[in-house]
Amino acid sequence: MTEDINDIKSWKRSEAMRLPGENDDIGAKLSAKYVVIGVSLSALLILGVVFFAKQEQASSAKLRAEKAQNTTVMAVEHGDSSVTGDSAPVASEGEQDLAVNGSASRMRNIERLYEENKLTASDLDFWDMYPNDEPKSVSGSEDETSELKDLGDAQTEGDKYSQYDREQQELPENDGKHTLITYANGSEEWVLINPYLEKNIYDFTNLTMKSDKMAYYQEGKSVSYLGADVSKYNEEIDFASLKGAGIDFVMIRLGARGYGSGQIVLDEKFADNIVKASEAGLDIGIYFFSQAITSDEAIEEANFVIQNLQNLSNYKITYPIAFDMEYVKNDTARIEALSRDQKTTIAKAFLDTIKNAGYKPMVYGTKEWLIKQVDLTKLTGYDIWLSQQEDVPDYPYQFQMWQYTLEGKVSGITGDIDLNISFIDYSEK
Incomplete structure (x- = not known):
């Protein structure tokens, strides 16, 4: 207490001894000191603000980089090309560094999860979540994999062949619904088979040929009949030799209408041929070469046939009387201007007249003539004599006689002869 009083007294003495103006100097020194301190504090404050601003900016940049990386990863996972494509904005160098650091951090987190949870590579494969058009790998031995691959290849090839088969079936030659027509000029046409006409049911594997002689067998027995068609163009014929050679019947030409003049003429050899064939014991049929262009002319031709038979x-006529209308080779026939319907009407007029007279009428023609030149749906009541020089006929409809060659060789005739087989024994009818 005494020391404090002494200090106070000493202070008062010093105050009393201070010169005038000395207090002002001290105050000025103190003011300058406070200014320096204030300025320093202000500078420190500004530096602090700048430092924290930089820190905030760096933090924001880091957040943007991480966000950009997350967006990119999500885009990759979901296949978003709008983010990862060429048009995506390019990050600044700083952002790229932050993205790299962020990616490294993510990888460390994945590694940590892997260590903690013992994850496998398949657990981390997120691509399995999305459909894949590529063939899946097959586990197992090489042999199993090879077998499965071969099976897949076989199925692929099988599909190709199935498609090929379907396409082939669509072709007219394979669909079973068309038949091929060959015209006189060599051109061809696939024609739709009429489903309403009766089809032939012959098994042509039962055909046999020996020395120009055709036969049709069933159960090892011949059920066909061999015939020849003859006219004045065959000149002298030894009908007895024909019979001895295996000929069963003859189709004799009775007459013809001129394809230019239109005149009806009797075959010069008709009477002689019918007499000698009958004497040889051959069954006899007749045919007439028609060039009628009207129904009246067809009836005229039929009546001409009937009159000469009555003479x-x-x-006895045991085989049919055939209507033979056809074009003429290397010349113009008078019937060429006729339509299909007109030819059909003319044929029917001839056939009806023959039938009404008590004879068996028949239509003769090539495959092309029968299918394209007349309408068979209007001639269904008449038998067919098919002319087709093939090993096996491909005429789709029913027929009763078949002229299979124009160049046959048979004892009793000099030169070529037309040979036929009949699937019906008309002598029994």
């Missing part, structure tokens, strides 16, 4: 009534 030879002592000779």
Whole structure:
């Protein structure tokens, strides 16, 4: 206490001894000191603000980089090309560094999860979440994998062949619904088979040929009949030799209408042929070469046939009387201007007249003529004599006689002869 009083007294003495103006100097020194301190504090404050601003900016940049990386990863996972494509904005160098650091951090987190949870590579494969059009790998031995691959290849090839088969079936030659027509000029046409006409049911594997002689067998027995068609163009014929050579019947031409003049003429050898064929014991049929262009002319031709047969009534006609209308080779026939319907009407007029007279009528023609030149749906009541020089006929409809060659060789005739087989024994009808 005494020391404090002494200090106070000493201070008062010093105050009393201070010169005038000395207090002002001290105050000025103190003011300068405070200014320096204030300025320093202000500078420190500004530096602090700048430092924290930089820190905030760096933090924001880091957040943007991480966000950009997360967006990129999500885009990759979901296949978003709008983010990862060429048009995506390019990050600044600083952002790229932050993205790299962020990616490294993510990788460390994944590694930590892997260590903690013992994850496998398949657990981390997120691509399995999305469909894949590529063939999946097959586990197992090489042999199993090879077998499965071969099976897949076989199925692929099988699909190709199935497609090929379907396409082939669509072709007219394979669909079973068309038949090929060959015209006189060599051109061809696939024609739709009429489903309403009766089809032939012959098994042509049962055909046999020996020395130009055709036969059709069933159960090892011949059920066909061999015939020849003859006219004045065959000149002298030894009908007995024909019979001995295996000929069963003859189709004799009775007459013809001129394809230019239109005149009806009797075959010069008709009477002689019918007499000699009958004497040889051959069955006899007749045919007439028609060039009628009207129904009246067709009826005229039929009546001409009937009249001449009546003149030879002592000779029995056991086989059909055939209507033979056809074009002429290397010349113009008078029937060429006729339509299909007109030819059909003319044929029917001839056939009806023959039938009404008590004879068996028949239509003769090539495959092309029968299918394209007449309408068979209007001639269904008449038998068919098909002319097709092939090993096996491909005429789709029913027929009763078949002229299979124009160049046959048979004892009793000099030169070529037309040979036929009949699937019906008309002598029994």
